Amino acid sequence: xxxxxxxxxxxxxxxxxxxxxxxxxxxxxxxxxxxxxxxxxxxxxxxxxxxxxxxxxxxxxxxxxxxxxxxxxxxxxxxxxxxxxxxxxxxxxxxxxxxxxxxxxxxxxxxx
Amino acid sequence: xxxxxxxxxxxxxxxxxxxxxxxxxxxxxxxxxxxxxxxxxxxxxxxxxxxxxxxxxxxxxxxxxxxxxxxxxxxxxxxxxxxxxxxxxxxxxxxxxxxxxxxxxxxxxxxx
Numbered sequence: 001x002x003x004x005x006x007x008x009x010x011x012x013x014x015x016x017x018x019x020x021x022x023x024x025x026x027x028x029x030x031x032x033x034x035x036x037x038x039x040x041x042x043x044x045x046x047x048x049x050x051x052x053x054x055x056x057x058x059x060x061x062x063x064x065x066x067x068x069x070x071x072x073x074x075x076x077x078x079x080x081x082x083x084x085x086x087x088x089x090x091x092x093x094x095x096x097x098x099x100x101x102x103x104x105x106x107x108x109x110x111x112x
Numbered sequence: 113x114x115x116x117x118x119x120x121x122x123x124x125x126x127x128x129x130x131x132x133x134x135x136x137x138x139x140x141x142x143x144x145x146x147x148x149x150x151x152x153x154x155x156x157x158x159x160x161x162x163x164x165x166x167x168x169x170x171x172x173x174x175x176x177x178x179x180x181x182x183x184x185x186x187x188x189x190x191x192x193x194x195x196x197x198x199x200x201x202x203x204x205x206x207x208x209x210x211x212x213x214x215x216x217x218x219x220x221x222x223x224x
Contacts, residue, residue: 031210042200042216043156092155096210099144099163101202103155 002027006093006104013083013111020079021107023093028073031096034066036089037106043092049076083111115139116203118215127224131188135201135215138182144204145177146212147186149197156200160186191222 005024013019023032032049047055047068055068070076080087088111093104118135125131133147144163148156162168162175162184174187184203188195198219202212 033211035214043214045205045211045213048211099161099204099210100146100158101212103157106155 002029002095002097002102004093004095004102004104006107008107009105010108011110013109015084015111017083018079018081019083019109020077021091021093023076023078023104025074025095029095029097030073032070032076033094033096033101034068034076034078035092035094037092038089046078046091049078080109083109085111087111114215115205115213116201116215118199118201118218120216121219122221123218124221124223125191127191127193127222129191129222131191131195131220131222133186133188133199133201133218133220135184135186135203136182137184137201137203137213139203139205140179140182141206142203143206144212145175145184146202147173147175147184148200148202148214150200150217151197159199188220191220193222193224196220196222 003026034046035043037043045058046061047057049055049068049070051070067079091107094101116137146161147159150156160175162177168175172189176185198217200217201215205213
């Protein structure tokens with residue numbers, strides 16, 4: 001399996017600002033996803049990051065709020081825009097290898 | 113109806129006992145089923161995958177799948193205190209390509 005480096009590991013942000021989370025994989029992977037896990041909740045799929053094209057968003061998530069880039073098969077970013085306290089969550093970069101998912105270490109975001 | 117449902121627990125068992133974790137899913141088109149374990153503050157880690165009806169055993173863990181009933185379970189034999197964690201059931205979502213949809217998780221506590 002490939003190693004995922006995700007950063008930042010945590011951040012505290014002010015309402016109305018934006019934060020970009022980076023995810024680097026040490027080998028090429030076809031499928032990458034972004035999930036979030038709010039306090040006491042399970043993992044919720046935000047979007048599938050497609051290489052060279054626009055991300056595919058799940059219901060309830062939009063590109064203006066969560067723009068995603070995937071310039072190549074080893075790197076992706078997720079931006080949380082115009083943040084509010086409701087965006088406080090752990091954000092996880094995930095890749096698929098065969099049928100299994102492998103997780104980054106997560107970004108714990110707190111919005112004040 | 114939620115796509116993947118689990119009892120949140122907590123499920124408490126004594127050391128050495130069998131822990132039984134259950135999960136139901138709503139999409140009959142799902143073909144891949146997974147159990148992940150998540151320790152507090154950590155990313156989920158894959159325990160088992162199952163694709164066919166019946167039982168699949170791996171060490172102390174047995175996954176059971178019944179597609180007709182849309183039911184997946186995980187049995188942990190000889191439970192250990194180190195098994196205390198949240199167990200997440202995950203199911204592939206055909207409409208989302210290869211992404212997985214997670215249940216809320218069941219918290220297991222094994223007492224010594």
